[in-house]
Each structure stands twice: as C-alpha cells, then as structure tokens.
Amino acid sequence: MAKECKDFTFLGKSLSDLSEPYISVDFDSERARDFALSRSIEYADTVSSRTEPSIRKAALDGHLTFEIHLIKDPDCCLTENDRIFTETQTRELARWLTSTDTSQFLRFTYENAEESDTCLFYGQFTDIQPFLASGELYGLRLTFECATCYGYTDEIVTDVHCQGSTLVSILNHSDDLNRCRYPKIHLEPEQTGQAYLVNLSDCHIYEDGMLPDASGNEALMELLKGKVEAYALNHGLEVHYRPDPLGDTKVVTIGNNTAIQFYFADSDGSLAKCAAFYRETTRSYYIIEGGFLCLNVKKSLPVHMDCEHVTLFDDIGRMITYESIGMNDVDYFYWPRLLSGENTYFLYAPDCRFTFTHRELRKAGA
Numbered sequence: 001m002a003k004e005c006k007d008f009t010f011l012g013k014s015l016s017d018l019s020e021p022y023i024s025v026d027f028d029s030e031r032a033r034d035f036a037l038s039r040s041i042e043y044a045d046t047v048s049s050r051t052e053p054s055i056r057k058a059a060l061d062g063h064l065t066f067e068i069h070l071i072k073d074p075d076c077c078l079t080e081n082d083r084i085f086t087e088t089q090t091r092e093l094a095r096w097l098t099s100t101d102t103s104q105f106l107r108f109t110y111e112n113a114e115e116s117d118t119c120l121f122y123g124q125f126t127d128i129q130p131f132l133a134s135g136e137l138y139g140l141r142l143t144f145e146c147a148t149c150y151g152y153t154d155e156i157v158t159d160v161h162c163q164g165s166t167l168v169s170i171l172n173h174s175d176d177l178n179r180c181r182y183p184k185i186h187l188e189p190e191q192t193g194q195a196y197l198v199n200l201s202d203c204h205i206y207e208d209g210m211l212p213d214a215s216g217n218e219a220l221m222e223l224l225k226g227k228v229e230a231y232a233l234n235h236g237l238e239v240h241y242r243p244d245p246l247g248d249t250k251v252v253t254i255g256n257n258t259a260i261q262f263y264f265a266d267s268d269g270s271l272a273k274c275a276a277f278y279r280e281t282t283r284s285y286y287i288i289e290g291g292f293l294c295l296n297v298k299k300s301l302p303v304h305m306d307c308e309h310v311t312l313f314d315d316i317g318r319m320i321t322y323e324s325i326g327m328n329d330v331d332y333f334y335w336p337r338l339l340s341g342e343n344t345y346f347l348y349a350p351d352c353r354f355t356f357t358h359r360e361l362r363k364a365g366a
Contacts, residue, residue: 002026002069002141007109010125013096020089021073027131027139035365037149038062064121064146064365069131071139085137093140097125103147107154118151118362150176151362158356162195165258165279165348172338174360180337182308183358187349189297194255194326195349196294198277201339203291206274207231211283217257220278224285225251228262228276231287238265242329254294255348261294261332273332277346286346293334296326297352307335 004024007016015022040061043053070093077083106121123146131139160168172181180202187195211223225241232239240263241251253260259277266272275292278285297303303320304313312320327333336345338358347354 002028002067003108005068005108006111008068009107009109010097011100011104015070018092018096021076022070023073025069025071025139027069027141035062035064035149035363037363037365060149062149064123064149064151066144068142068144069139070142071131083138085140090137090140093142094128097142098128100124105152106144116364117153118364119154120152120359121146122150122152123147149363151364153360153362155357155359160347160354160356161352162347162349162354163351165281165346168345168347168354170338170343170345170356170358172340172343172358172360174340175363176361177340180339181358181360182335182337183356185305185307185336186355186357187297187303187305187352188355189299189301189303189349189352191350191352192299193297193350194294195297195347195352196255196259196277196292197336197348197354198275198286198288198293198346199291199334199336199343200286200288200346201291201341201343202337204289206287206289208284208286211278211285213283217280220280220283221253221257221260224260224276224278227285228260228287232264236267239263240265240271256350258348259292259294261292264289277348279346291334292332293336294326294332296324297349305336307337310335 002025004026007014008024009015038061039058041055042057044056046053072083072085074083103123106123108119108121110116110119121144123144125142126145127141127143129141129143130137131141158168158170160166170183174181189195207227209227211220211227214220214223229239231237242261251260255277258280259275261273261275264272264274272289274287274289276285276287277292295303302315303325304315305311306313312322312325314320322328322330322333336356
C-alpha cells in the first residue's frame with residue numbers, strides 16, 4: 001500500500017527541500033490499508049472447576065509498514081529524459097532516508113489539511129527499490145516500518161497563565177483507552193514562590209465542599225485543617241501533618257496557606273499520602289489522595305518537566321535536582337499524566353505560565 005501526500009519531513013529535512021521536485025503517487029493503484037492491529041493473547045491454565053481460561057496478558061504486537069512511491073513532478077519536466085532519476089538524485093534520497101540507526105518521526109503534510117490528524121509515524125526507512133519502465137529508472141519505492149502499530153497526532157499544546165489559582169481542562173482522545181499519556185510541562189515563573197498542580201481526574205477525592213467565609217488565608221487554612229480532622233474522626237483515621245523543620249509546633253503549609261500535605265493513618269498503621277487545598281476566589285476545598293505536585297519556583301528560571309522520561313531540566317538542558325525545587329520527600333512527587341478523556345487540572349502559582357504538550361495515539365492504520 002502506498003501512502004500519498006503533499007510533502008513529508010524526516011530527520012529535519014523535507015522532500016520539498018531537495019534539488020529536484022518530487023511527488024508521491026501510487027504505482028499499484030491499491031486501496032488496501034495496513035492496520036497492524038493483531039494482538040497476542042496469553043491464556044492462564046484451566047482446571048476442572050474453571051473450564052474457561054482467564055487472560056494473563058494481551059498486547060498489540062504488529063508494526064505498521066507502508067510504502068511511499070516517488071516520481072519527479074511531470075509539470076516540472078520539459079522532456080522525457082528529465083523524468084528519469086540519475087545516480088546523483090538517487091544517492092541524494094538514499095543518504096537522507098537510510099542514514100539513521102534509530103527510529104525517528106516521519107511527518108506527513110497532506111493535500112487536504114483536514115484529511116487526517118495522524119500526521120506522524122515513528123520508525124525507519126527499511127528499503128528503497130527502483131520503479132523501472134523500459135529499463136529506465138522513473139521512480140522509487142520507499143518502505144517505512146514503524147516501531148509500533150500506532151500513528152501520532154501533532155503536538156497538542158495547552159497554555160495557561162496562572163496568577164493565583166485556576167482550573168483548566170485538558171482532553172486526551174488517544175486511541176489507547178487503557179493507557180495514560182505523559183505530557184511535557186514547561187513552567188515559566190514571573191515571581192518566586194511555590195506552585196502546585198492537581199489532576200482532579202487522577203486522584204481519590206475523599207471530600208469536597210465549601211469553606212465558611214473567613215478573613216485571610218491563615219483563617220481559611222485553619223478551617224481547612226478542621227475539615228481534614230473532622231473527616232478523619234468520622235472515618236476512624238488519624239492525621240499526621242508534615243512538621244516544619246524550623247519549628248516543632250508549626251505545620252508546613254503550601255502556596256500562601258492554600259494547601260497542606262499530610263498522612264491519613266488507619267487502625268492497622270497503613271499510611272496514605274494525602275493533600276487538602278482550597279481556591280481563594282470561591283473557597284471551594286478538596287481533600288484528596290494522589291495527583292498532587294508541589295514545587296518551588298524562582299523568577300525567570302523556567303522548569304521543563306518530561307513526565308514520560310521522569311526528568312527535570314532547566315532552559316539550557318541541565319538536570320534539576322529534586323532538592324532544588326523543594327522536593328525533599330520524593331514519595332510525594334507526582335508525575336502529571338493524562339487519563340483517557342477529560343482531565344481537570346487545578347493550578348496554583350503567584351504568577352506563572354504553564355504549558356502542557358502531548359501527542360495522541362491513533363489506531364487508524366496507514
């Protein structure tokens with residue numbers, strides 16, 4: 001099956017950048033598509049009381065493979081000989097497409113921009129074959145083998161300027177419904193202070209509601225602690241706040257007294273790492289477990305979070321340590337992720353721009 005397109009880009013170079021004008025065609029006029037959606041299923045053993053086996057593991061094991069057929073643009077060829085590929089032109093294509101040992105993104109540009117949002121495929125060119133007519137080289141068959149059975153969308157960017165607190169919705173319509181997508185997050189603070197983010201779609205919400213009116217954040221924090229302790233009392237739990245290392249009686253609060261981290265301990269001594277926070281403008285509060293990340297930010301010192309590869313970098317690519325962002329207990333570190341569907345994020349920062357970037361998987365074949 002040949003994939004037709006207006007242009008494609010590989011290793012930072014486009015087909016339209018070459019010395020000759022080329023176009024993609026289909027030599028075979030086939031309409032078949034490769035989906036590579038075969039699945040391998042591992043079954044458990046059966047016994048006399050269970051004749052239907054359960055499934056231990058199921059995984060997609062196919063690899064998308066497709067061809068790109070190239071000829072010279074007939075509109076730019078004055079004579080028949082101009083349409084024949086020379087050795088120099090063939091070498092130009094071959095050295096560009098076959099000089100990498102690792103999988104790379106292949107980006108397609110279609111004639112109709114709305115034809116498909118699956119514009120990226122990850123893999124390598126594995127073969128180049130000639131298309132001959134009367135013994136002359138009139139075209140090339142390029143074979144591209146993907147590392148997976150997926151295609152990918154272009155980067156989806158969600159940009160939020162947060163001054164105080166805000167709610168933002170991020171959609172993940174990836175075709176892999178049972179897996180999360182891990183975004184890249186760029187934080188660009190304009191003030192030094194503390195920032196935190198909460199994925200309300202990826203946490204266990206013990207309780208939410210509205211705090212009574214109070215004057216100032218310190219008073220609202222006391223009311224919030226009262227809600228936490230009341231919930232613990234009603235459910236047979238104990239609350240263990242994180243103590244301030246500078247004072248034995250003071251409890252660590254976060255973000256100008258808008259959030260607090262603590263442990264819920266049950267009668268067996270099991271601990272759950274939890275957090276509670278409220279929104280200053282509405283006084284709405286949440287008591288949650290998981291999905292909470294807090295970090296110290298400094299003015300004009302951006303932070304790049306690669307949540308898929310669990311790394312933190314600054315603007316010039318140097319790795320950032322957990323201690324430098326105030327994360328002394330790494331058990332509390334939550335790497336933000338996007339569940340399938342709508343994800344509601346609560347963001348807090350004195351003045352900071354959050355930029356979320358992710359790609360979605362597509363099981364639409366090629």
